[in-house]
Structures are given as structure tokens and as C-alpha cells.
Amino acid sequence: MTAAEGHGAMTAAVGSGATTVVEGRIAGTASSARVTVRGGRIHRIERLTGDAAAVIVPGLVDAQINGYEGHDVNDEHVDGGTIRRMAAALWARGVTTFLPTVITAEEERIVGSLRAVRDARALHPVLGHAVHGAHVEGPHLSAGDGARGAHDPARMRPADVAEFHRWRQAAGGIVRIVTVAPEVAGAVEYIRQVSLECLVALGHSSANAAEALAGADAGARLSTHLGNGVARTLPRHPNLVWEQLADPRLSAGFIADGHHLDAAAFGAMVRAKGVDRSLLVSDAVALASAGRPPGDYRTPVGGEVTLHEGRRLTLRGSELLAGAVKTLDECLSWAVAAAGIPLADAVRMASENPAALLGLTTRGRLQSGAAADLTVYDDEPSIGRTPANVTIVAGTCVHRGPSDAGLAELGEIPEELR
Missing domain, CATH: 3.20.20.140 (Metal-dependent hydrolases)
Incomplete structure (x- = not known):
């Protein structure tokens, strides 16, 4: 991770063309990060200062x-x-x-x-x-x-x-x-x-x-x-x-x-x-x-x-x-x-x-170059108790939950994936 200015409790994940940015705390750690997704891969992970409310979990x-x-x-x-x-x-x-x-x-x-x-x-x-x-x-x-x-x-x-x-x-x-x-x-x-x-x-x-x-x-x-x-x-x-x-x-x-x-x-x-x-x-x-x-x-x-x-x-x-x-x-x-x-x-x-x-060495982890499979929750207690806010598979947003304020730029989920 590289250092970047944090934004406190920012929870938004926004898409721009083929690039998606997700911010939150990495589940099970005290570290907050900005995760940039591009071309189906995690392109970059930057450390954020301050506490983020959202929690990011690898797929x-x-x-x-x-x-x-x-x-x-x-x-x-x-x-x-x-x-x-x-x-x-x-x-x-x-x-x-x-x-x-x-x-x-x-x-x-x-x-x-x-x-x-x-x-x-x-x-x-x-x-x-x-x-x-x-x-x-x-x-x-x-x-x-x-x-x-x-x-x-x-x-x-x-x-x-x-x-x-x-x-x-x-x-x-x-x-x-x-x-x-x-x-x-x-x-x-x-x-x-x-x-x-x-x-x-x-x-x-x-x-x-x-x-x-x-x-x-x-x-x-x-x-x-x-x-x-x-x-x-x-x-x-x-x-x-x-x-x-x-x-x-x-x-x-x-x-x-x-x-x-x-x-x-x-x-x-x-x-x-x-x-x-x-x-x-x-x-x-x-x-x-x-x-x-x-x-x-x-x-x-x-x-x-x-x-x-x-x-x-x-x-x-x-x-x-x-x-x-x-x-x-x-x-x-x-x-x-x-x-x-x-x-x-x-x-x-x-x-x-x-x-x-299973030999899928680029999945199940949050690191640069890994497959862009990840999920965003409101907070750690929400994991397993409520549906996710956002799920991304191979860089594509496939699920948006009810608490998706600020996520409109992710666009509509393709009909064939519903």
C-alpha cells in the first residue's frame, strides 16, 4: 500500500468507465484503504488515514x-x-x-x-x-x-x-x-x-x-x-x-x-x-x-x-x-x-x-494484481448478518444492496447476471 489522504467515514464505491474505486477498512485489520479496480484486476491499493466506516472483504x-x-x-x-x-x-x-x-x-x-x-x-x-x-x-x-x-x-x-x-x-x-x-x-x-x-x-x-x-x-x-x-x-x-x-x-x-x-x-x-x-x-x-x-x-x-x-x-x-x-x-x-x-x-x-x-492464486486476497473479487459491508458486525452493500466479481458490479447511497456511478447490473 501507498499512503494517501483519508476521508474518514467515506463508504462510496464509484465507477468511471473501466475503473472502480472502493474505500473502506480491510476486514479484520485496523487499516483503511482505497482499492482501485481496472480491467478485472485490483490495480492499486492505497493506505488511507483516519477511520472508514465501510468494510472491504475479499470475495x-x-x-x-x-x-x-x-x-x-x-x-x-x-x-x-x-x-x-x-x-x-x-x-x-x-x-x-x-x-x-x-x-x-x-x-x-x-x-x-x-x-x-x-x-x-x-x-x-x-x-x-x-x-x-x-x-x-x-x-x-x-x-x-x-x-x-x-x-x-x-x-x-x-x-x-x-x-x-x-x-x-x-x-x-x-x-x-x-x-x-x-x-x-x-x-x-x-x-x-x-x-x-x-x-x-x-x-x-x-x-x-x-x-x-x-x-x-x-x-x-x-x-x-x-x-x-x-x-x-x-x-x-x-x-x-x-x-x-x-x-x-x-x-x-x-x-x-x-x-x-x-x-x-x-x-x-x-x-x-x-x-x-x-x-x-x-x-x-x-x-x-x-x-x-x-x-x-x-x-x-x-x-x-x-x-x-x-x-x-x-x-x-x-x-x-x-x-x-x-x-x-x-x-x-x-x-x-x-x-x-x-x-x-x-x-x-x-x-x-x-x-x-483450487489453484486460484489471484483470488480471495486484496492485493495489487489480484482478481477484482470483493465485497463492501456497512461495518464488521454486518458480515454474515445482512446482505452486502456491493459485490464486485472480476471487476464487474454484480450486486448492490439497499444501503448503496453514493453508488449510482457503478451503473446497472447486466440483465444476464441478474
């Missing part, structure tokens, strides 16, 4: 999200428009990059979902940037109680590299993550081969510690929502959770919604794994939205489900969770408020860390 990166606001990549009628509408809704929550997550299903259904992701990416360059690809969670998972989560055990099958290649061929190579249980038939060889083409994660598993280690040895580099998707009862030690926590080769995703992990367990796991190898994911489903009343619903993930008071989602008639109904910004807020994670660390876990894991 959030959600590596595991099934749906939001009634839209779900697993819907039987999904198409590119479904994913476009999902993206537009997520931009209001500060999520600027995400992987629509396809769960266990028949191969034809998985391919249909992947093609919808591919088609959405082709609708507009900004969508091609925001919808980075897909995460396929299944179908090579454990059918055991607890381990399978909301996945249909009747659709699970042995690991098959040929099926993976058919996914890639059908959808143009957009699969970025595959989650597999390392103990299923053929899994180790599958991990060995598939990890040459995309990121392989371990998850929804009944593996013992040795089998989890074998998965990492074969090339897995991520634990999918660690602490969840495991048998309801585990040996005290050793077990697959301890093994994955201890393995420095594995980063770990955590669903910080207050239901998948309590604050003590989440905090302990993050401190054991280390902030650098921890990332937040939402695992949100179509029911995720503000104001959704408790009750029984039918959803593409889990089928018959019950949404309880406190926004806990379970399979109907069961205590087993059926995904989540909080967005990534809400998870970030909970990690800070409930688990005591410093805001700067929680922001990294929801932006820079998942971006780096």
Missing part, C-alpha cells in the same frame, strides 16, 4: 455448496439458468467463486447436473469466472449409518475411473473436486489416477485410520467437512478423524454453522489443523435462505427433510443432518462469534485458503 470462495434460495444443482430439472440464478443470489452474500456440488445419484443424473454447470459458465464471462467448476461428492462413498449423511445408499457404487472420465468428457472437464471414501472397492487406485486430473477429497467414510492414511498416500489432499460424514460411533483412537487432522498433506473443510460441529470441536480442529490448512464451506442446500419457516420439506438433497427451529436441517424422522441452510458468510460470522476465531483468520479460511487449494 468468498465456497468449495462445497449444493444450492441456495430454492435453486439446487441436484434438481432433476437443473439447467444453466438454475446455476445463474443461484450465483446471483450468492453474490448478495459476498460469495464470488463457488463450486456447485453434485451428490450421489445415477450417472445420467450426475452428468445432467455437470452439463448445467458447464452451460452456466458459458452464459457470460463473469459467470465463467464465478462458477469455477463442480465438486462431485459421491457416488463412491460409504453406505454406513452416519457416514452416508443424506446420500442415497442405493445409488452408491465402487470407485470407477472410467465413470470419472465420462463425467469429464460429457461436461468439458469442469470437475474440480471429487469426494470419495478411501475404503470403498477400487478407491485407492481411483484416487491415484483421478488426483492427476483434479483435487481428490476424503469424505463420507467408514474407513479406519490405516485406510484414511492410504487415501492420502494415493494423492488425496482434502478432507470433506471433517468431523461429519463419519460413523456415529468411532474408536477413541486411532480413527479416521484423528488421522486426517494429523496429516499435513490434507487441508480440511469445516461446516461452521453451529450444527455440524459445536464451537469447542470446531475451534479445536482448526487449531489442530492450523489456519493455513483450514477452509470454511457452507454445504448449503436449496432451503438455505433468510426467513424460511421450520417445517417438513422435500429437497433434491436428502429427499424428505425437516427444518427445525435454529435452522437445523435433518432427514425427516431422524437426527441425521441433511445439509446446511446457512451461507458461507454466515459460517464465517459464526466462526468468529461462537468459536473465537479472529476475523482475519476466518476471512482467510473462507477466501484465500479455498482459492489457493
